[in-house]
Structures are given as structure tokens and as C-alpha cells.
Amino acid sequence: MAIQWFPGHMHLTRQAIMERVKEIDVVIEVLDARLPGSSANPLLQEMTGHKPRLKILNKQDLADAAQTRAWLDWYNAQSETRAIALDASEPAPTKRLIEQCKLLAPSRGGMAKPMRVLICGVPNVGKSTLINSMSGKSQAKTGNEAGVTKLEQRIVLADDFYLWDTPGMLWPRIIVEKSGFNLAASGAVGRNAYDEELVALELLLYLQKHYAAMLEQRYKLGLGDAEIAALHDDELLALIGKKRGAVMSGGRVNLQKAAELVLTDFRDATIGRITLETPAEFEAWLAEGRLKDAERQAKKDARAAQRKRPSRPPRTEEGAVARAGQARAAGRPQAAAKAPKKPR
Ligand SMILES: Nc1nc2c(ncn2[C@@H]2O[C@H](COP(=O)(O)OP(=O)(O)OP(=O)(O)O)[C@@H](O)[C@H]2O)c(=O)[nH]1
Numbered sequence: 072m073a074i075q076w077f078p079g080h081m082h083l084t085r086q087a088i089m090e091r092v093k094e095i096d097v098v099i100e101v102l103d104a105r106l107p108g109s110s111a112n113p114l115l116q117e118m119t120g121h122k123p124r125l126k127i128l129n130k131q132d133l134a135d136a137a138q139t140r141a142w143l144d145w146y147n148a149q150s151e152t153r154a155i156a157l158d159a160s161e162p163a164p165t166k167r168l169i170e171q172c173k174l175l176a177p178s179r180g181g182m183a184k185p186m187r188v189l190i191c192g193v194p195n196v197g198k199s200t201l202i203n204s205m206s207g208k209s210q211a212k213t214g215n216e217a218g219v220t221k222l223e224q225r226i227v228l229a230d231d232f233y234l235w236d237t238p239g240m241l242w243p244r245i246i247v248e249k250s251g252f253n254l255a256a257s258g259a260v261g262r263n264a265y266d267e268e269l270v271a272l273e274l275l276l277y278l279q280k281h282y283a284a285m286l287e288q289r290y291k292l293g294l295g296d297a298e299i300a301a302l303h304d305d306e307l308l309a310l311i312g313k314k315r316g317a318v319m320s321g322g323r324v325n326l327q328k329a330a331e332l333v334l335t336d337f338r339d340a341t342i343g344r345i346t347l348e349t350p351a352e353f354e355a356w357l358a359e360g361r362l363k364d365a366e367r368q369a370k371k372d373a374r375a376a377q378r379k380r381p382s383r384p385p386r387t388e389e390g391a392v393a394r395a396g397q398a399r400a401a402g403r404p405q406a407a408a409k410a411p412k413k414p415r
């Protein structure tokens with residue numbers, strides 16, 4: 072099951088960003104520090120890749136600190152990319168961000184050439200919250216669900232520094248299946264676009280492997296790391312449901328309720344500070360996703376070519392003469408073979 076969510080307002084955002092980016096000096100791409108690779112929008116890269124860009128690994132307070140460092144090192148080792156980590160508890164990120172923007176666009180500044188910055192990223196990643204803490208006012212609407220900001224909004228940070236808040240945007244086809252799951256687990260996908268149980272199971276699969284001790288700590292399963300890792304994800308979800316009282320009459324575990332509990336516990340870091348992908352893991356998923364996508368495209372092209380090909384070979388004069396010969400040999404009357412008329 073691939074998770075896809077690209078509602079109408081995202082189409083409009085895509086067009087708005089394409090227009091706006093022409094007059095922008097720096098693009099700030101807000102990523103989720105728990106899933107930096109999966110929350111990097113390839114569409115955005117395509118539309119804004121020619122502009123200086125700063126990546127912010129936001130919500131670092133929820134992510135695994137060691138993994139955030141690994142991601143920052145990975146990004147900052149790439150040419151033309153600057154990345155910093157941030158979270159909403161930083162009281163005044165403005166100074167740090169303005170410094171970074173000036174490094175990226177040194178010719179901008181002053182009333183004649185104000186710095187124009189576009190803030191974009193996937194839904195619910197904290198763009199509007201960041202803008203509010205930068206401006207020191209609640210100018211942009213925020214909320215803990217995907218799709219709060221619906222329209223682009225300009226915020227004047229100083230006479231020579233403008234920011235544009237944009238609605239969260241995903242992309243029309245998420246080819247890395249794991250990214251769809253991670254985005255849904257983080258809260259970047261609309262509630263009706265995914266199955267909570269499947270997303271929770273996929274999340275548990277990763278946590279079993281990388282954060283088993285945290286699962287034990289949170290859910291008091293009475294199991295060691297290796298035992299947790301060896302459980303089937305279905306069994307683990309049922310066990311968590313039982314421990315947390317998600318039980319229906321008759322004693323059966325309510326798996327939907329258990330899934331919701333796990334997702335909420337992950338989203339607010341009650342399980343602990345967790346990152347769902349390393350740079351190497353993400354690169355491997357991306358390579359696999361691209362391969363599958365190329366195979367899918369090749370099959371689609373082959374089907375289209377088949378549809379275009381005529382079902383019978385076109386009738387040629389030589390073909391008709393040959394068919395007439397075959398009919399004669401078979402003792403059928405020649406008229407049945409419908410030999411072509413000779414030109415007069
Ligand atoms: N823990 C934590 N929560 C954050 C942080 N930044 C934002 N949030 C919360 O994340 C939720 C989404 O924040 P918004 O600023 O509305 O996100 P957005 O990117 O503007 O979302 P859309 O407008 O839907 O695209 C809110 O509940 C914020 O309080 C952060 O650094 N850490």
C-alpha cells in the first residue's frame with residue numbers, strides 16, 4: 072500500500088511557489104528531524120533548486136540527537152547545502168537564521184535590496200510556528216494537524232527582511248514506500264489518506280529493530296531487546312494494546328485503538344526521542360523506489376505501445392494474392408479469397 076496525499080490546495084501551492092520563487096533570495100526548507108530524507112520534497116527541489124537554500128531540521132526536540140548530528144554532517148558535507156537543527160523551544164532563532172540567510176545571499180540587505188525568504192516544507196512540520204517565533208508575534212496560524220496554512224502569507228520581519236509562509240506541500244507520487252509511512256507516522260499526511268493500523272505496524276517494525284529498550288520502558292512489556300525484536304509486529308501491537316487497556320468486550324484487543332495510541336506516543340515523543348531513518352537507510356530506500364518506479368513506468372509504456380499496435384496486420388496486395396493462392400490449394404472457390412481487383 073503506497074500512501075499518497077496531494078489535495079487541491081497543494082496544486083495551488085505548487086503554482087504559487089513557482090511564481091513566488093522568481094523574486095526570492097533564499098529558500099528555507101523545513102524538514103522533520105525525525106525523517107529528514109522522507110520529508111524532503113523532490114518537487115520543491117525541482118522548483119527551487121536553483122536558489123540558495125537552507126535546510127532546517129525542525130522538531131529536533133523529538134528526534135534522536137545522535138541521528139540529527141549524523142544528518143547535519145551528511146547535508147553539510149554536500150556542496151551548496153547548509154543545514155541547521157532547530158526546535159520551537161529556541162526562544163529567538165531569528166538571529167541564527169538571519170545570519171545563515173546573509174551567508175547564502177550576501178548581496179542582499181538594506182532597504183533597496185531587502186532579503187526575501189520563502190519558507191516551505193511538508194505539512195505540519197512547524198513552518199508557521201517558526202515564522203511566529205522569528206517575528207515574535209502570532210502572525211501565522213498554527214495547529215497540530217496537516218494542512219493548517221491554506222494560503223501563502225507575507226510576514227515582514229524587518230524593513231529589509233521579508234518572509235513568505237507557504238502551505239505544507241507533499242508531492243503527487245511518493246515513490247519511496249517507506250517515506251509515505253514515515254510521513255504519515257509524523258503527522259504530515261491528512262487523516263483520511265492512510266490506515267492507522269498499517270502505519271503503526273510499519274512504525275513498530277522500525278522501533279523493534281532500533282529502539283526496543285524504549286518500547287520496553289514505555290509499555291512495560293516484560294521483554295528483553297532481542298525478544299521484542301523477534302516478535303511479529305502484529306503480536307507486538309496486540310501486546311501493547313493489552314498493556315494499555317485497548318481491549319473490547321470479550322477481551323479482544325482493539326487494534327485500531329492500539330495503533331492510535333502508538334502513533335500518538337510516537338508523535339509527542341512519549342516513547343522517547345526517535346529518528347525513523349539514517350542517511351544510508353534513506354539512500355537505499357530511494358534507490359529501491361527509483362528502480363521500482365522505472366520498472367512500473369517500463370510496464371506502463373509497454374502496455375501503451377501494445378494498445379497502439381493494430382490487432383491485425385494491414386492488408387496488402389501481396390497478402391491478398393497469397394491468401395487467394397492458399398484458398399485455391401485448399402480447393403475453395405477463388406471468390407472466397409477476395410483477390411484484389413486489377414487496376415483497369
Ligand atoms: N515538539 C515540537 N513541536 C513543534 C515544533 N514546531 C512546531 N511544532 C508543533 O507542530 C504542529 C504544527 O505546527 P505548524 O507551525 O502549524 O506547522 P506548519 O508546517 O505550518 O503546518 P501546515 O500549515 O499544516 O503545513 C503544532 O502543533 C506546533 O506546536 C517543534 O520544534 N517541536
Ligand SMILES: [Mg+2]
Pocket residue numbers: 198199200212213219220237238239
Ligand atoms: Mg502552517
